[in-house]
Amino acid sequence: MDLILLAIGCIFVNNILLAQFLGNCPFLGTSNKMETAVGMSMAVVFVLVMAGVISWMVDHYLLKTLDIEYLRTVSFILVIASLVQFVEMFLKKSIPALYAGLGIFLPLITTNCAVMGVCLINIKEEYTFVQVLVSSFSYAVGFGLALIIFAGLRERINIARVPKPLQDTSIGLITAGILSLSFFAFKGMV
Amino acid sequence: MIESFLFMLGIGAACSIVLSFASKVFYVYEDPKIALVEDNLEGANCGGCGYTGCSAAAQAVVAGQASPTVCVISSSREKVENIAEIVGMPIGTAEASLSYNMCNGGYRATDKYNYLGVMSCKAMEIVFGGKRDCHIGCLGLGDCVKACAFGALIIGKEGFPVVDDDKCVGCGACEKACPKNIIEVRTLSEKLLKMNQQNDPLAPCSQTCPAEIDIPRYIALAKAGKYKEAVQVIRMRNPLPLTCGRVCPHPCEDECRRGIEDEPVSINQIKRFVSDFEMESGSRIPIKCAPDTGKKVAIIGSGPSGMSCAYFLRRIGHKVSIFEAMPKLGGMVRYGIPEYRLPDKVLDWELDGILNLGINAFTHVRFGKDFGLGSLVASGYSAVFIGIGAWEDYDLGIEGEDLEGCFTGINFLSRISQGEKLELGKTACVIGGGNTAIDCVRTLLRAGLEKVYLVYRRTRKEMPANEVEIVASEEEGIDFIFLAAPTKVVGNDAGHVSKLEYLKMELGEPDDSGRRRPEPIKGSETLIDVDTVITAIGQSPEASFKDQNPHRRLTELELTRWNTIENDPEVLTTTIPYVFTAGDAATGPSLVVEAIGGGRRAARSIDMFLKGEKITPASDSLRQKRIRESIFEEVKGIEKIKRAKMPELPVEKRLDSYVEVDLVLPEKDAIAEANRCLDCCRLCYNPDKQQPFV
Ligand SMILES: Cc1cc2nc3c(=O)[nH]c(=O)nc-3n(C[C@H](O)[C@H](O)[C@H](O)COP(=O)(O)OP(=O)(O)OC[C@H]3O[C@@H](n4cnc5c(N)ncnc54)[C@H](O)[C@@H]3O)c2cc1C
Ligand code: SF4
DSSP states (O other), rough: EEEEEEHIIIITTTOOOSSSOOOOOHHHSSSSSSSHHHHHHHHHHHHHHHHHHHHHHIIIIHHHTTTTTTGGHHHEEEEHHHHHHHHHHHHHHHHHHHHHHTTTTTHTTTTOOOHHHHHHHHHHTTTOOOHHHHHHHHHHHHHHHHHHHHHHHHHHTSSHHHOOGGGTTHHHHHHHHHHHHHHHHGGGGG | HHHHHHHHHHHHHHHHHHHHHHHHHHHHOOOHHHOOOOOOOOOOOOOTSSSSSSHHHHHHHHHTTTTTOOSSSSOHHHHHHHHHHHOOOOOGOOOOOEEOOOOOOOGOBBBBBOOOOSSOOOOOOOOOHTTSTTTSSSOSSSSHHHOOOOOOOOOOTTTTEEEEHHHHOOOHHHHOOOOHHHHHEEEEHHHTTTOOOSSSOOHHHHHTTOOOOOOOHHHHHTTOOOOHHHHHHHTTOOOOOHHHHHHHOHHHHOOOOGGGTSSSHHHHHHHHHHHHHHHHHOOOOOOOOOOOOOOOEEEESSSHHHHHHHHHHTTOOOOOEEEEESSSEEEEEEEESOOOSOOOOHHHHHHHHHHHTOOOEEOOBTTTBOHHHHHHTTTTEEEEOOOOOOEEOOOOBBBTTTTEEEEEEHHHHHHHTTTOOOOOEEEEEEEOOSSHHHHHHHHHHHHTHHHSEEOOOSOGGGSSSOOOHHHHHHHHEEEEEEEEEEEEEOOOTBBBBEEEEEEEEEEEEEOSSSSSEEEEOTOOOEEOSSSEEESSOEOOOOOOHHHHOOOOOGGGOOTTTSSSSOOTTTTTTTTTTTTTEHHHHHHOOOOOOHHHHHHHHHHHHHHHHHHHHOOOOOOTBBBBOOOGGGOOOOOOOOOOOOOOHHHHHHHHTTTTHHHBBBBOOOOOHHHHHHHHOOOOOOOOOOOOOOOOOO
């Protein structure tokens, strides 16, 4: 039950994009087309789960035991970046089909702030290993959800009449704001 | 301090060791060309090309799946050329694609509603498919113009995109941007082999033309005085405009939209005018061919179907040789259609133009006797086209048919056209009601005979010959004997024809086809005095090549029971994979345009075969079916304007020679006739007078 609540909390209430405002650059950058948005979401799910797990392990078994937690951020960056590289090579060799789908997105999100943010939140909230799994996955799903909704909106906006000064990113940000307001309605849920 | 330093060092070392091992273990060989190609792409990873990012696009280029022009945002020709060089595709031979707009509706198209949305075709398309009445037509807001990075497109003053061929690099961005599939980026070869499809913006006449000529486009050019450009448009589909301009029974005119309210446009005379203009001008319009592919194709028979197939294959870059049994090229058009309808001089000029493209022709060689499939394959021909026409006359199967003075239609016409002097006497009768029969009659009248009968089973109404031909023969003094079935040819003591006996017929009950069936009247035998009898009751392909050919493979070539070659009418394949056919040999006796259209269709299949592709028909291929919505019941805004009358040689002057009878329109009349054309598209057209807006 707790885990379900945690998942709902991560997907809706604390949505990484719309409530925590992390990962805004892929949010605006890859939301122009539904196709890319879907690819990006899948890549984020993939990377976030792995990064969450590995960073938790680094924190738990290395940093905590050696008592050097102040090196957390910097070591996370290093580990996550290497992890993504590794995964990219692995996919290219072993699952080329998946690589073809996620290919260009993987390096894009190497140390994207959403990924980093989730890893740090996981530690801050002192989650257990299982909780880390659930929260990383749910945050990623929340990211995907917001991105896909937003891509859908933008496809509509692209063909709507927008006053000149507000075109492109400006109207995107305004829409994102309104979207985030609507996500605030989830606040009372958990 | 030290411990943190050591820790970072350790974790960094660990990561890099893992990664360097991984890069060995998970090493995937990548063609070094891919990286080189990628350097020449824009690196935006935008996915606009349809591949996931630049490196995927580069891979596709190296694998030969995408063209060097794959990048949709690249704006330099130089980069494209670099890529072409890297993948070893010499620039010269890469056939350039050009953008091409098919719709000429524009502002004249009627609107379904008033659109107030964003000025983007894509946006408008989302609202009920756009405001234009025609569901395939151009919306005119210029998404293609915005997509073009080279400034090669503008929305013209008529409201549809106009392409500047010099600026177009064939990147394909416009085609992708257009929500209506109106603009296409195609190579010359692709354009030459394009078949009419259900969703094309086609005027009724173009739908009907068996050769699928873009009729409104050439008429519009003729109207503007651009006669040579008009001929070029015709030559995209029909290599024999001079011939067709003279002998085509123009089925297109029967469907002409103007014809619904007025007399149809005289389409064929405009064709004749522009093509005669080219010939009279003394210089030939250069005909472009695609770069050589190095593949060889053998064409058997040099009739319209063979010439057309050879012409299209040559233009798309294949090597072609023609093998012809007769002394000269041209097939039935030379040996069947008489001089007074199509002078040899004109035909020679036309055929020379085709041979000039670099086609070898061998005459006096008969397939089956002098060479066979085996020898063609052995000399390196990868595909064979059989267009041997229908040269064997049917006989009546009556007594006395082999007497001296009896001829069959094709045999008679081809001997006359080769200049043979035949002993014909004073009176002759021709049996049959088709074009061959009428041609025999008119030839006999010119050979100085005093009386020429035409004996036909049914009545004039049912005669299959072209109406104009029948009228011309009436003017020249033919004697019809309708409702007559020959029963016997009577000879004199010398074994020469002296009389023809026939039974009178009457029209009985209508048969399945709705025509009333003629039935003989008992005891009505009648005799007429004649010196010559010509039977012209139909032909079938001459299939003796099959028995004479020692090559075993040929036994696999199936024939139908009419001796035509078994084929798939859509793609013209036969029962042997590398043999194709078209024209009379495939359909039975038909028309010149039909054979030309067939030749092109076969060329398309042969091209697919040579490339190792599966031979498939064009999707939704129209093949002379009508597009329902484009065939109207009534046409608004038409003022009746008289159709140009074809100038003819006066009857008195005709009979003592074989001079051409039908003459070409004077320029002024040809332009006036072109101005009668409504410049139709699928739904829209230019009315003569504006209609009140409803
Ligand atoms: C008298 C007459 C009048 C006509 N008038 C008209 C008209 O006014 N309008 C119209 O549209 N159509 C007309 N037609 C029909 C038209 O001529 C034919 O439909 C058309 O020519 C068919 O073209 P093709 O290429 O299939 O065959 P063909 O033109 O018959 O050509 C076949 C060629 O193959 C050659 N050949 C045959 N056997 C062999 C072999 N074994 N080896 C090598 N070569 C071989 C022949 O010599 C010939 O050159 C007329 C036909 C006739 C007979
Ligand atoms: S009016 Fe012109 S375009 Fe229209 S059907 Fe007749 S010939 Fe074709």
